[in-house]
Amino acid sequence: MNDERRRKQLADFLRSRRSRLSPGEMGFQVETSRRRTKGLRREEVSSLSGISLPWYTALEQGRDIHVSEQVLESLVRTLRLNSDERNHLLVLANHSPLPQSKADDAVPPSLQKILDRMGTYPAYIIDRRWNVIALNQISDTLCRDFSRDPELGRNILWRIFAVEDSKFRIVNWENVASTMVAHFRSRFAFYMNDSWYQELVDKLCDRSEEFRTLWERHDVSDTLEGEQIIRLPETELLTFRYHTFKISESSDFAMRVFTPVSEENKVLDSENIVVD
Structure with missing residues (x-):
């Protein structure tokens, strides 16, 4: 560092x-x-x-x-x-051990099969830089064709602050945004020797006043779960509780799974969700 x-x-x-x-x-x-x-x-x-x-x-x-x-x-x-x-x-203060930085490997086919088996539960895998590197079909549909985005567009922090319709689609955007920035700052402390992190922060500070304000608070959090309310094009609201799981101690990958909060939106069909 x-x-x-x-x-x-x-x-x-x-x-x-x-x-x-x-x-x-x-x-x-x-x-x-x-x-x-x-x-x-x-x-x-x-x-x-x-x-x-x-x-x-x-x-x-x-x-x-x-x-x-x-x-x-x-x-x-x-x-x-x-x-x-x-x-x-x-x-x-350098009184806590830092993880060893290592190159991210490709996602094993077995993990993609797990994502696909989630069915109507949106789920994706992120690397240590919070880039989405694998996801299932329903997650891709709800995120507006995630798979076609360029590299920076696959970063979940960038999408929250730099993708234009995020505030409209995420009903509780303020809460989600502040939670994500606090957690990202906790991770940022571990990887300050990786210039990519500082470059992303600089780009977000230039792009978003909201991000800059939250970043300057220096709030930190190790919370890996929360609630997210998604608005579909026809104003229907879907409420999810998300949980994040570290895949293994030897990997920088983590899987985030969104489970429906209410009975009304427990069954989703990716083929019937129309996204503008």
């Missing part, structure tokens, strides 16, 4: 977490008319964490210093990080 880039991400993450905390809730008496800092000040984080101000300042400046796990755990408590945020902090 590029150490300078990692330290920059760590600094930005710490600033974003302290900015969301209320000084009053943390026990500080604050005269708001004279306070310019949003959230906690550096010295307040330092005091609450029991670490020196120069040391914490060095962290937020992205300087090359070694941080002990004890200090990190103290920051976890002070900044009130949840478990996903704690894991993210440990990765950025």
Whole structure:
């Protein structure tokens, strides 16, 4: 991993977490008319964490210093990080093992057979870059002929923010978008040595103000499930619960399966779904 880039991400993450905390809730008496800092000040984080101000300042400046796990755990408590945020902090501080980057192999025919056997349950397989590399017929139909898209168009994050009709087709777009960005940022921390990730982020920031706003929040999440509501051309709504499964410990592939929430849309026929 590029150490300078990692330290920059760590600094930005710490600033974003302290900015969301209320000084009053943390026990500080604050005269708001004279306070310019949003959230906690550096010295307040330092005091609450029991670490020196120069040391914490060095962290937020992205300087090359070694941080002990004890200090990190103290920051976890002070900044009130949840478990996903704690894991993210440990990765950025280089206290969590990083996966070995390896070239993605072709999808075995056996996995395509599993997708096809899903029948009316939309399902697809993604690689570590979130590119769809295999899918079943119903998923291709609901996604408007996914199989014909160019390479970037097969990236699920790109499709959420850069494909024009995504906001219309995904009824709960705001929730889906924020969840996906938070999860992608968690993965981004593991693969910062792969320039492809930063290039995708840069392209999305240029293309979408919504993505840029969400990315700058530094929210992280390891959640691999959620709800998605799809609007068909004739305004019919289909509600799905999706789950994501890592295929094996030795593979970067993951399978995402969408199961219907209600009885009304539990039976779908890809031949009868008309997509403009």
